[in-house]
Amino acid sequence: MIVGIDAGGTLIKVAYTEKGKVHFEKYPIAEMEQVADWVNGLGDCQVCVTGGKSGVLVSLLNQSVQEMVEFEATHLGVQVLLKEMNLLEDAYLVTNVGTGTSIHCIQDNVQERLGGTGVGGGTLIGLSHLLTGVTRYDEIVELASRGSRDRIDLKVKHIYEGKEPPISGELTASNFGQDLFSISSDLTKEELLATVIGLVGETVSTVSVQAARQCRSSTIVYIGSSFIDNPLLKEVVKSYTILRGSVPVFPDNGEFSGAMGAMSVL
């Protein structure tokens, strides 16, 4: 069996090939020991690990394993996914919305990290929890999908009252920017959570389309577990990316790119 593991700040992603078939699993980082026990019990296998927590995982393993820088692993994994979708181009951007967000330009098989933002999936969970008390990711995204941002976000058209704005009035001028003092106790969890996802999605896509200027492509491949079962985040990121003239791609299993890339070198 060959096994690729991406141990990130929040989730451990595992890709393994057994009898020619690829399997994917993910675990919370708190279950690191169970993942290590599983690997230790496999017997004859080859393992490659990547991600910020890979050092901790390696210290729990009985066998020697290969290690890889996560940016390289992610790049290789995305290449495999794009090939499968017949979308592989000579140049594209990759935005990985993990706990934090990292942006990369891939040109002629070489990846370069262009930057990122601390606004990512960790912000999504953390800010959501602080505002509403909700702890579970699936509950956060479900409630958010039923919420409206209308009473919380300030749009350009709200500022340009009675006057034609120089840019689209529908753009967000200020996330959480409306006069909230008088309605704060009246706002629902659904509204607050939808607005948190709006903040994360608009920040991630704004930084990505700006980074695209440093890359000779305008295709942006969005990956990371923050998109799992999260159609609202996808929609915010997709519409903003298109509005700014770039082409968004959301590959299936994109959150397993790092694990797949690690597996691909074995």
Ligand code: ATP
């Ligand atoms: P990083 O790459 O920044 O080190 P990571 O690899 O752990 O972190 P991902 O797994 O890509 O990051 O994404 C983590 C995010 O995915 C979380 O912050 C959260 O928003 C979202 N998420 C999706 N499913 C879950 C889940 N079951 N539990 C917790 N968070 C989840």
Ligand code: MG
């Ligand atoms: Mg990661």
